[in-house]
Amino acid sequence: MKFIYFTDIHLCEGFDSDKGFERCLDSMLAHDPALLVNGGDLGVTPEAVSLYREMTKGLGLPLLHSNGNHEMCSGCLPRDLAGTASSSTDVDGVHFVILDVVRYFEPTEAHPANWHVLADESMLAWLEEDLSGLDRDTPLFVASHVPLSTTFPFRHGQRPGMDFPTNEVVNAHRILALLEPFANVATLHGHDHENCRHFVGDIEVMTTAAVAGNWWRNGLDSRTAGGREPQGYRLVNVDDNGAITSQYIPYSSDPESTAAYERRLESGRRFINVFDASPRTTVEVEGTPMNAIDPLAESSIHLSTHLYELPADFSSNQISARVIFEDGRVHDLDQTCEEVG
């Protein structure tokens, strides 16, 4: 079976968000998925929520939703109900869990956001009970708006492990421990507007870039700010043996949407940017295997995890590279260097 995860639409922001989401919907439905899973952040206004409901009514397939922090701003999620909307469902022999991890926070000078993120004891107990009768070979997906594993706070100047976090989930390690016994399991997240796939043991953590990209700042050409992912969504495949693979699919017509050769203007550093690489993706430049940047190095601040840095003395403006994804897809890149901000 196959399904689609899409997230962070942020309707009624920037330019052409309605046209963009319409194009995204058309592109997603063309895959004939068994269901759609929305990762949250429909938009900050009640109008955005109404527009989303209008545009998604009568799709004719299940549409799941995990609440984002903006659902509280828009009134879509009343404060006192935040944390109560966790649920699970089975579709075509696959178990889907939605965790409602965003909670209201009365803003202070030290913590100006009106929300924080946690899995409290009642959510953990509910999840343990929900999973208790499930065969360990059943394919399992757990969605929460904010990632259950991420280096984003470090890379973006926050202190990992902070009180009342906004980019981490308190008790995430306890959720992951509950998922660990399953043979085929992945988690689904948005919030960070970046692709960041990695593994915790055998659990694949799939954080997916935003439908809105960089908040529709350039309409249908709003690549995300740091990772420069084109606007898109994730097509997830579960094969007959339960094995999980996925592919990030841009919905624009950009022909160079898998990888790019970039030189960052400020630092002069050159990278192969593989927009949806994981540590299990192979990237070779002129036959030589490359390593992705270390996400916890000081030099990785403000960078995304799917960048492969070329040596400082590499100055050619033309490059040949090969990308081999875990599912066997091969992408050959033969490209001129692009200067990016």
Ligand SMILES: [Fe+2]
């Ligand atoms: Fe968010």
